[in-house]
Amino acid sequence: xxxxxxxxxxxxxxxxxxxxxxxxxxxxxxxxxxxxxxxxxxxxxxxxxxxxxxxxxxxxxxxxxxxxxxxxxxxxxxxxxxxxxxxxxxxxxxxxxxxxxxxxxxxxxxxxxxxxxxxxxxxxxxxxxxxxxxxxxxxxxxxxx
Amino acid sequence: xxxxxxxxxxxxxxxxxxxxxxxxxxxxxxxxxxxxxxxxxxxxxxxxxxxxxxxxxxxxxxxxxxxxxxxxxxxxxxxxxxxxxxxxxxxxxxxxxxxxxxxxxxxxxxxxxxxxxxxxxxxxxxxxxxxxxxxxxxxxxxxxx
DNA sequence: CAGTGTGTATCTAGTATAGTTACACACTGG
DNA sequence: CCAGTGTGTAACTATACTAGATACACACTG
Numbered sequence: 001x002x003x004x005x006x007x008x009x010x011x012x013x014x015x016x017x018x019x020x021x022x023x024x025x026x027x028x029x030x031x032x033x034x035x036x037x038x039x040x041x042x043x044x045x046x047x048x049x050x051x052x053x054x055x056x057x058x059x060x061x062x063x064x065x066x067x068x069x070x071x072x073x074x075x076x077x078x079x080x081x082x083x084x085x086x087x088x089x090x091x092x093x094x095x096x097x098x099x100x101x102x103x104x105x106x107x108x109x110x111x112x113x114x115x116x117x118x119x120x121x122x123x124x125x126x127x128x129x130x131x132x133x134x135x136x137x138x139x140x141x142x143x144x145x
Numbered sequence: 146x147x148x149x150x151x152x153x154x155x156x157x158x159x160x161x162x163x164x165x166x167x168x169x170x171x172x173x174x175x176x177x178x179x180x181x182x183x184x185x186x187x188x189x190x191x192x193x194x195x196x197x198x199x200x201x202x203x204x205x206x207x208x209x210x211x212x213x214x215x216x217x218x219x220x221x222x223x224x225x226x227x228x229x230x231x232x233x234x235x236x237x238x239x240x241x242x243x244x245x246x247x248x249x250x251x252x253x254x255x256x257x258x259x260x261x262x263x264x265x266x267x268x269x270x271x272x273x274x275x276x277x278x279x280x281x282x283x284x285x286x287x288x289x290x
Numbered sequence: 291c292a293g294t295g296t297g298t299a300t301c302t303a304g305t306a307t308a309g310t311t312a313c314a315c316a317c318t319g320g
Numbered sequence: 321c322c323a324g325t326g327t328g329t330a331a332c333t334a335t336a337c338t339a340g341a342t343a344c345a346c347a348c349t350g
Contacts, residue, residue: 117265
């Protein structure tokens with residue numbers, strides 16, 4: 001369990017907003033669909049808004065909205081917005097520079113780890129909220145009516 | 146920091162064993178190079194041994210050894226040995242099946258997440274302990290002598 | 291101007307990591 | 321044969337992160 005559930009819940013939220021077609025969606029409604037707490041949803045919406053993916057309409061009849069087209073939001077955008085730390089941890093304490101292996105191991109691995117992370121990110125970049133919504137609506141038992 | 150430091154320390158350990166050319170290496174010596182605690186090293190060695198990557202020689206003059214050639218141990222083997230959980234977490238509580246999005250979001254994302262994880266793993270599979278050792282020894286200030 | 295819903299703060303519980311100490315036991319080497 | 325070495329493992333600690341939960345001020349709508 002390396003990448004927190006914030007990622008999938010973030011995608012869930014944005015997919016709901018995409019489905020709502022410009023109607024503001026309340027955090028309480030989102031929480032009902034994701035089966036979590038409204039405050040958790042609001043925390044995630046804060047991160048998504050800071051990343052420029054959503055906006056909020058305050059006051060009565062308010063709620064969350066997509067800040068841009070669902071086709072312009074990739075899963076990589078979501079990943080970076082809610083989970084954007086380095087994928088691979090290094091040694092807690094820097095290794096012993098007096099040892100040839102300790103001195104060079106981190107830089108020797110850097111390129112490989114960067115490539116691995118980039119490979120993962122490029123897969124995430126290939127999907128958008130629009131394609132996810134398409135898959136969701138094509139699923140079993142689509143919207144009643 | 147999604148993938149724990151166990152991974153890079155595991156690679157560090159195996160690289161040291163590869164460098165030692167069949168001489169057993171004690172956990173204390175490894176801990177000195179990785180700048181950590183011998184018990185932590187022994188815990189990692191236990192995981193690596195269970196995965197068939199290392200063996201141990203008990204008793205005086207004992208220590209850890211590679212169980213097979215350094216060229217036959219990929220970084221993916223190490224990753225799986227010490228960190229082998231699912232990369233992406235799902236919702237803590239399953240989403241609401243009464244909502245079209247909640248009902249289908251997980252299966253809609255499954256293929257993409259699997260592809261992303263596989264892309265990362267395939268990068269890790271492309272490097273072996275032997276190639277890492279090569280990079281380490283080619284680094285600045287190689288072995289004195 | 292009343293009411294709604296966000297944004298934020300705070301607290302909790304649960305879990306994972308990594309460090310540390312301690313000790314029984316298997317094995318080596320003389 | 322036996323003293324000593326080093327592993328394997330357990331128990332405990334500190335730290336950090338996640339996610340759930342409650343509470344409340346404030347902006348905004350209608």
